[in-house]
Amino acid sequence: MQRLLLGCIADDFTGATDLANNLVRAGMRVVQAMGVPTQPLDTDADAVVVALKSRTLPVKDAVAQSLAALKWLQAQGAKQIYFKYCSTFDSTAQGNIGPVTEALMDALGTDFSIATPAFPDNQRTVFKGHLFVGDVLLNESGMENHPLTPMTDANLVRALQAQCHRPVGLIDYMVVAQGEAAIRERIALLRAQGVGVAVVDAISNDDLLRLGPALKGMPLVTAGSGVAIGLPANFGIAPSSTASALPPATGLQAVVSGSCSLATNRQVMTFIKAGLPTRSIDPLQVAAGVDVTRQALTWAAALLGQGPVLIYSTAEANVVKTVQGQLGVEEAGTLLERTLAAIARGLVELGVRQLVLAGGETSGACVQALNITQMKIGPQIDPGVPWCHAQTYAAPHGGLHLTLKSGNFGTTDFFTKVFARLA
Numbered sequence: 250m251q252r253l254l255l256g257c258i259a260d261d262f263t264g265a266t267d268l269a270n271n272l273v274r275a276g277m278r279v280v281q282a283m284g285v286p287t288q289p290l291d292t293d294a295d296a297v298v299v300a301l302k303s304r305t306l307p308v309k310d311a312v313a314q315s316l317a318a319l320k321w322l323q324a325q326g327a328k329q330i331y332f333k334y335c336s337t338f339d340s341t342a343q344g345n346i347g348p349v350t351e352a353l354m355d356a357l358g359t360d361f362s363i364a365t366p367a368f369p370d371n372q373r374t375v376f377k378g379h380l381f382v383g384d385v386l387l388n389e390s391g392m393e394n395h396p397l398t399p400m401t402d403a404n405l406v407r408a409l410q411a412q413c414h415r416p417v418g419l420i421d422y423m424v425v426a427q428g429e430a431a432i433r434e435r436i437a438l439l440r441a442q443g444v445g446v447a448v449v450d451a452i453s454n455d456d457l458l459r460l461g462p463a464l465k466g467m468p469l470v471t472a473g474s475g476v477a478i479g480l481p482a483n484f485g486i487a488p489s490s491t492a493s494a495l496p497p498a499t500g501l502q503a504v505v506s507g508s509c510s511l512a513t514n515r516q517v518m519t520f521i522k523a524g525l526p527t528r529s530i531d532p533l534q535v536a537a538g539v540d541v542t543r544q545a546l547t548w549a550a551a552l553l554g555q556g557p558v559l560i561y562s563t564a565e566a567n568v569v570k571t572v573q574g575q576l577g578v579e580e581a582g583t584l585l586e587r588t589l590a591a592i593a594r595g596l597v598e599l600g601v602r603q604l605v606l607a608g609g610e611t612s613g614a615c616v617q618a619l620n621i622t623q624m625k626i627g628p629q630i631d632p633g634v635p636w637c638h639a640q641t642y643a644a645p646h647g648g649l650h651l652t653l654k655s656g657n658f659g660t661t662d663f664f665t666k667v668f669a670r671l672a
């Protein structure tokens with residue numbers, strides 16, 4: 250087996266897929282692992298993204314998991330390590346971006362790394378060290394009210410410094426605009442000044458592509474998913490359709506949606522309006538002990554032969570609020586995640602081999618129920634959302650094609666167009 254080129258550690262699940270998707274589009278063959286694998290890599294891949302759920306864990310747990318991921322990636326021969334976090338730099342003054350970065354630097358024996366969540370394709374740009382979300386600064390984007398990681402300072406040098414022991418510096422857009430040599434020169438200067446991590450400006454994909462060559466040979470890169478577009482070329486890899494090749498798709502088709510985001514509500518509505526078969530899951534019936542899983546599977550079994558079906562708990566905000574008021578926020582979420590996961594597993598047992606899962610938490614629960622430990626990343630459907638292929642006990646011959654759509658991703662006709670993309 251060939252050695253791994255890029256070893257990636259992502260601090261959440263759908264973010265890992267987002268990174269993997271960018272690497273595939275730049276020509277790498279990518280496998281996403283759910284958690285730190287317990288076995289050596291058993292398939293040819295240029296990059297592996299180890300998906301952790303470490304974003305909001307206590308610092309010491311996030312560090313321990315990230316170091317375990319590093320150790321596994323090193324054992325597979327990874328030549329460069331990429332620590333991937335959210336494009337809105339989700340973290341607190343305690344971490345986890347700074348502490349994980351520094352722990353990885355210590356373990357790798359390196360004195361310098363970069364940090365940039367820039368992802369211009371998704372409206373995340375960094376200018377003079379300040380992160381913009383669309384037209385507004387991070388701390389005016391709504392992220393200042395995030396329940397777990399409120400981002401109240403758009404100055405990333407300051408935000409990261411609060412989490413780091415090493416001095417944090419800046420490589421600004423004027424340097425980035427001049428390209429590789431100027432960036433390398435600035436890195437040398439910052440290093441001489443004792444800076445350990447430099448935030449890098451990037452306001453366009455061109456900036457990221459200019460940054461890429463300057464990162465060649467850097468043991469650790471930390472970033473959102475954007476920087477990934479400029480790295481495969483350092484290994485002599487160019488975009489190609491073979492990178493995203495998956496086995497041919499077969500079998501029945503279904504969508505399971507537990508996302509209540511605005512985009513998902515529109516996507517469900519579009520599927521209903523197209524006259525395709527849908528079945529909603531009522532959380533109050535679940536809570537009352539009705540066997541909605543069995544009912545939904547009986548309903549689906551009769552229809553699957555004719556084309557895709559959609560089973561959803563997706564609801565608008567006011568409906569969700571009412572349910573949460575009656576059942577409790579966590580209780581409602583857990584009940585539905587468990588139910589939708591059982592339904593997803595049942596669908597695969599009924600012969601579904603092309604499965605669309607909507608919702609970050611929902612897809613996490615479904616993937617777990619199917620005991621999926623790794624996925625090969627295939628072609629992009631919409632930005633940040635690729636088709637994938639995985640082995641699962643529930644589909645013993647040939648595995649399962651699946652896609653995990655996080656809340657606000659995907660166009661309005663996502664559920665109706667998605668299967669055609671695979672064909």
Ligand code: ADP
Nearest residue numbers: 507508510562564582585586608609610611656
């Ligand atoms: P997203 O990616 O859109 O945030 P998630 O799956 O991560 O979607 O989160 C949606 C959460 O809402 C899940 O915990 C899910 O179980 C819960 N949920 C889904 N449908 C309903 C509903 N009708 N009422 C209350 N909670 C719901």
